Amino acid sequence: QLSLFRLTMKRLFSTSRSSVDSKEMKKFQLLAHKWWDEEGEYSALHSMNEIRVPFIRDTLLNMSSNYQLGSPLSGVKILDVGCGGGLLSEPLGRLGASVTGIDPLEDNIRTADQHKSFDPVLAKRIQYKSNSLEEIVEECMETFDVIIASEVVEHVADLEMFIKCCSQVLKPEGSLFITTINKTQLSYVLGIVVAEKIIGIVPEGTHEWEKFVSPEELEHLLESNGFSVKTVNGMLYNPFSGSWSWMENTSINYAMHAVKSGAQGLSSPTDTLSEMGSEQPSATAGTTV
């Protein structure tokens, strides 16, 4: 009862332009307890860690000169937006980062909190909050070194506002990592038709193709909001092996790394180096990680 009341209050007090879509929240409510079943509904998200964690880790290691043995992300403050049950927050915490995980759905946060509670190291390094991104902007201005929005932007109501909020809570020259689904015929066929309508295991309407974002559109939005896109890579899921791999083609899933411009708008030497690698005008060609 209490959580329903709080939810209603949040909706009343949030501005009409919120990044959280309440319809989307309802879909995830049903699966709030299934996050940590490695073989269940979220098994592909578990196996996605095998490529997205190294991607984040190596990108950050390349950009910094510190390396603490055994703790490659030590000292890095990360915001995991739409953290769900904490599937990505935990590995990043194990690598030494201080992680704040936010998710508008309280049940997700409850699951995440409970799961981390058994590991004293993680319990200290990770904080979960049941909030949307806009709600934390005021108290978290320029607080984080890194923001990760993995498998989130395709569920967001107002993408431009989401990106603006990311920019506000990110330190200058901080990194933004996004993984999401492209808006193409292929992603419609595989993501909607096959999964939802043919095999019929995903409840109809879980995905709305209209909300998928193409890398070109995303890059445009990022660049016009003070970000510089450094890397775009396509991702491919193999349902037989249950594993993900990188590919050049971004027609289905893809990952993007962008950096918020520095305080004076000057880019640092390390930025120039990685810019040389991704100077193609079209964002569909990816650089290999």
Add this chain to the structure above:
Amino acid sequence: TSAVMAAVCGRGLLAPLGGRLRTCPRAPLRSVAAAAAAPLYDVVVSGGGMVGSAMAAVLGHDIHFHDKKIALLEAGPRKEYDRMPDSYSNRVSSISPGSATLLSSFGAWDHVCSLRLKPFRRMQVWDACSEAMIVFEKDDLDDMGYIVENDVIMSALTKQLDAVADRVEVFYRSRAVGYTWPLPSHSCDTSPWVQIELADGRRLQTKLLIGADGHNSVVRKEAEIKNIEHRYDQSAVVATLHLAEATDNNVAWQRFLPTGPIALLPLSDTASSLVWSTSHEHALELLTMDEEGFVDSINSAFWSNVNHSDFIDTAGAMFRSAILLLKPSGTAVRQLPPSVAKVDPESRAVFPLGIGHATEYVQHRVALIGDAAHRVHPLAGQGVNLGFGDIACLAHHLSAAAFNGSDLGSLKHLLKFETERQRHNVSLIAATDVLKRLYSTRLAPLVLLRTWGLQATNALPPVKVRIL
């Protein structure tokens, strides 16, 4: 999300991990509060023998484990020597170059070299029932392997464990008496870790339990992993022998008698270690007979031709001439093994032999290595080398998992270890078993088969290299 879509596709098509996750607890669950009080380790290795200690040491020296907590449980006392006693121990192992590489990767091999070891360059294996012989040696006359006392290896490992004492905690005189397995993580209000109870009542928790507790592994039994095992009708007699005269002693000798193989492994220019696998009755006889009789039996086993038959000798000779025609370099010079003058008193011992292989090497939060996973006949000198191979493979996967921030007990990478090692181990264990059975008979057809087989193998470099 795309992930949900993908997850759903995947789940319908495969369920590889399904059988390995427990659905009900085996032991009564302790309260969360009590469990929370027990110290939590990232990895606990149960069993402090050569393989268990090396596993803990390798992880302790891994850079990605720098901030992790590892524990090693050993039922016996601490073993360390600054100098070896003058007499040799009767328990020795043949260490392959690959195992030596592993040991040097964390600094243990240097300690072994500074204590003592004996490299050998050649291995001569021949039949008691015929003239057939096979010789193994490296083209460049490099060391083929090393004969090292087990105590020397343990001492080197103990030193290297000390070097990482801030990461690896060794519990001596601590036997684990009970294990409690966690439920699969998603259904948990209880601790997701493995609970370990020690004999003195202390408790530990761990994210990954590695069972290195020998062929009667308690970890394996408690995890209810089926073990295919068979007790051979043979026991091995070990002893330390003194040679009649000093020699360049860099050859390992093995002769297949109908009762079992007898092997002489070099320890120094004047001493060798005996490993004689034979029937239980004969083993007891050898153990209890007087020293002179014992020495005579050994010399006779290596030199006597009583098991030869004219038929086999002729057939063998014919085959050998045929090979010489086809491949003039295809037969090697037969060297003569050294003769034994005396045996070290008190050095004779007997232990039973068997074969074993666990059907699974891993489960959620559990992995088996060494004899806990597989047990093999000493005739191939492989036992501990298989264990070191397990360590190299498991450490590789755990290191990558740690660098990815993964949960160390996750079946995802444990299964990769299992697949790699089972692929390697099963064929070797099966081949060893076949050899053991093939050589346990006097029956003419089988003797002929193995005679020709051995002669042919000796002539074919590709096959020989594969064996090595």
